[in-house]
Amino acid sequence: MRSILLDKQEIEDNIFLLTFSREEKSEIYPGQFLSILHKSREKLLRRPFSILMHTENKISILMKKIGRGTESISEISLGSEVDMLYPLGKPFKENLDNEKTLFVAGGIGIAGIYSFIDRGRNQNIIIGDRDGEFERVAEKLFKDCLYVSERGDTRRKGRVTDFLDMFEFNTIVACGPKQMLNALKKQVQNKRYLAVCEEIMACGVGLCNGCVVKYDDNTFRRVCTDGPVLDGNRIVYE
Amino acid sequence: MNDTLVKIGKTVLKTPILGASGCSGWGEELKCFNDFKNIGGFVTKSITLNEKIGNEMPRIMETYGGLLNSIGLENKGIEYFIENILPSLKTFECAKFLNIAPFEADDLKKMIELLDCHSGFDGYEVNISCPNVTHGGISFNSSADEAETLIKSARSLTDKTLLLKLSPAFESSFEIAERAEAYGFDGITFTNTYIGTAVNVKERKFVFKNRQAGLSGSAIKPLSLMNVYKMSKRIRIPIIAAGGIKNLDDILEFLIIGATAVQIGTQLLIEPDILTRLSRELNLYLEKENIESVKKIIGSLKE
Numbered sequence: 178m179r180s181i182l183l184d185k186q187e188i189e190d191n192i193f194l195l196t197f198s199r200e201e202k203s204e205i206y207p208g209q210f211l212s213i214l215h216k217s218r219e220k221l222l223r224r225p226f227s228i229l230m231h232t233e234n235k236i237s238i239l240m241k242k243i244g245r246g247t248e249s250i251s252e253i254s255l256g257s258e259v260d261m262l263y264p265l266g267k268p269f270k271e272n273l274d275n276e277k278t279l280f281v282a283g284g285i286g287i288a289g290i291y292s293f294i295d296r297g298r299n300q301n302i303i304i305g306d307r308d309g310e311f312e313r314v315a316e317k318l319f320k321d322c323l324y325v326s327e328r329g330d331t332r333r334k335g336r337v338t339d340f341l342d343m344f345e346f347n348t349i350v351a352c353g354p355k356q357m358l359n360a361l362k363k364q365v366q367n368k369r370y371l372a373v374c375e376e377i378m379a380c381g382v383g384l385c386n387g388c389v390v391k392y393d394d395n396t397f398r399r400v401c402t403d404g405p406v407l408d409g410n411r412i413v414y415e
Numbered sequence: 416m417n418d419t420l421v422k423i424g425k426t427v428l429k430t431p432i433l434g435a436s437g438c439s440g441w442g443e444e445l446k447c448f449n450d451f452k453n454i455g456g457f458v459t460k461s462i463t464l465n466e467k468i469g470n471e472m473p474r475i476m477e478t479y480g481g482l483l484n485s486i487g488l489e490n491k492g493i494e495y496f497i498e499n500i501l502p503s504l505k506t507f508e509c510a511k512f513l514n515i516a517p518f519e520a521d522d523l524k525k526m527i528e529l530l531d532c533h534s535g536f537d538g539y540e541v542n543i544s545c546p547n548v549t550h551g552g553i554s555f556n557s558s559a560d561e562a563e564t565l566i567k568s569a570r571s572l573t574d575k576t577l578l579l580k581l582s583p584a585f586e587s588s589f590e591i592a593e594r595a596e597a598y599g600f601d602g603i604t605f606t607n608t609y610i611g612t613a614v615n616v617k618e619r620k621f622v623f624k625n626r627q628a629g630l631s632g633s634a635i636k637p638l639s640l641m642n643v644y645k646m647s648k649r650i651r652i653p654i655i656a657a658g659g660i661k662n663l664d665d666i667l668e669f670l671i672i673g674a675t676a677v678q679i680g681t682q683l684l685i686e687p688d689i690l691t692r693l694s695r696e697l698n699l700y701l702e703k704e705n706i707e708s709v710k711k712i713i714g715s716l717k718e
């Protein structure tokens with residue numbers, strides 16, 4: 178599918194908010210993602226990104242530039258055509274109880290939880306990072322969240338897992354590095370744990386079995402078609 | 416309308432373009448992106464006699480212009496396939512080959528016996544060339560005599576189209592192909608992935624738990640093209656070529672050099688609708704160049 182890049186903002190060093198025209202009108206649900214065919218010639222595969230926001234005519238992502246693919250996507254000029262596939266991933270169709278759900282993101286994991294959040298209401302949200310690089314992003318995206326950082330002189334110093342006690346919740350929705358998802362697992366054993374997973378993907382559409390995570394019964398789930406939302410308490414993170 | 420039909424064994428392909436094993440899922444996923452009425456067909460993921468859970472992560476790594484994979488033939492085994500997957504396969508209006516991967520010498524016989532009473536598919540692609548399992552499998556490909564023990568009885572077990580998929584990592588593949596021809600196989604799929612690896616510099620460890628992985632994609636195309644050329648000098652049964660194909664020119668190169676049909680793997684992961692697109696482009700090409708049949712291109716290399 179062809180889309181046009183309509184807007185590009187670098188809201189922090191190497192963190193881009195990209196907005197594209199939306200040509201494909203299939204309904205989009207929380208947890209779904211899109212994949213972009215980029216023009217870096219040395220790497221071949223599409224790059225997957227959570228769908229951050231969408232309207233009838235627009236679709237946007239929050240992208241952190243970390244390598245060749247994201248670099249070449251960050252260089253796309255406004256008005257250019259982009260080949261992308263969406264919506265991908267299993268739609269999450271449930272309504273979560275806002276009062277009892279805690280949303281946790283590590284770094285660019287912000288993009289993974291954003292679509293679950295009903296922005297009209299107060300939410301329990303913790304955003305954590307290493308070095309303060311997501312503070313402004315968090316401010317821009319959420320009117321109310323607990324922002325914490327491992328370093329830097331922020332009000333709250335520490336990891337997201339140090340702050341869970343401040344909230345009452347029976348469900349947690351989390352996206353971020355594997356170490357974070359793993360650390361959360363140890364603390365939320367008796368709660369519902371929806372992990373929004375990210376694995377390196379080849380196809381993103383279920384053709385190759387390249388993107389799996391292992392469950393506790395030694396079977397694999399494909400992140401792209403069984404997920405990205407998977408049972409965080411059952412995943413073996415290693 | 417120009418003629419894009421080719422025949423392999425008893426199977427007529429509407430176009431000589433197939434989705435490769437391991438990159439076409441079980442067809443269902445492919446169907447979302449392709450009009451099966453207008454494509455040649457596809458080969459399923461590998462099926463093994465018993466369930467295989469597959470390799471640990473990571474399973475995928477990109478290389479310069481290529482892709483290393485270590486999927487490890489993940490599938491639920493043949494009984495599950497027959498019960499749960501085969502029924503939907505029947506409804507797809509294109510050619511369908513089952514890729515079957517034996518681990519022990521008598522696996523192949525057992526699998527064909529279980530499958531052959533069913534309809535809904537065109538034939539088998541016997542895979543002895545997967546580099547991603549530690550025993551069995553590819554060891555059959557390393558010697559012509561070992562391969563022979565496996566393939567010699569296959570023809571007597573089925574009337575369906577019978578293909579053998581071989582590895583470019585062994586010189587023996589050429590002799591195995593000759594013997595397969597003598598034993599009544601209908602075609603040779605060549606090539607599977609090349610054996611490669613990668614090292615994690617920080618940890619000083621292999622990237623893949625299985626040490627080695629299979630290299631595919633654009634990076635391997637010139638190698639596979641040469642291998643297909645060499646193979647075309649050794650056998651007369653059709654060659655179904657694979658290796659880094661991503662556009663119409665790549666397809667034409669393989670057909671000119673002697674392949675009867677081609678498979679697309681890695682690029683199908685990137686462009687899941689590519690079978691439809693390239694089938695259309697092939698049609699347009701024949702029309703524009705005024706070539707009445709694709710068969711005129713096959714083996715048309717001027718030496």
Ligand SMILES: Cc1cc2nc3c(=O)[nH]c(=O)nc-3n(C[C@H](O)[C@H](O)[C@H](O)COP(=O)(O)OP(=O)(O)OC[C@H]3O[C@@H](n4cnc5c(N)ncnc54)[C@H](O)[C@@H]3O)c2cc1C
Pocket residue numbers: 210220224225226227228238239240241242243244245246247248285288289374375376377378405
């Ligand atoms: C379902 C899903 C949703 C995603 N959503 C977003 C999003 O909304 N915003 C965003 O910025 N990113 C997201 N990602 C991650 C994003 O796809 C990768 O950052 C991107 O593909 C990297 O491409 P690259 O070519 O720039 O990096 P590469 O050059 O390929 O890699 C650079 C380095 O990062 C590592 N790496 C690459 N991909 C990942 C990954 N998925 N997880 C951990 N390490 C990785 C590589 O191993 C390498 O060391 C998502 C991934 C998935 C699977």
Ligand SMILES: Cc1cc2nc3c(=O)[nH]c(=O)nc-3n(C[C@H](O)[C@H](O)[C@H](O)COP(=O)(O)O)c2cc1C
Pocket residue numbers: 379385387435436437438460461482484486488514542545580606607608630631632633635657658659660678679680681682
């Ligand atoms: C992710 C992936 C999985 C594969 N799985 C299988 C498989 O299960 N069985 C098989 O015979 N070949 C498998 N292959 C090999 C392909 O079918 C094909 O022979 C090879 O990749 C070369 O073609 P390509 O360069 O177009 O990908 C796989 C390839 C890839 C990239």
Ligand code: FES
Pocket residue numbers: 377378379380381382383384385386387388389399400401402
């Ligand atoms: S990336 Fe291919 S199956 Fe998930």
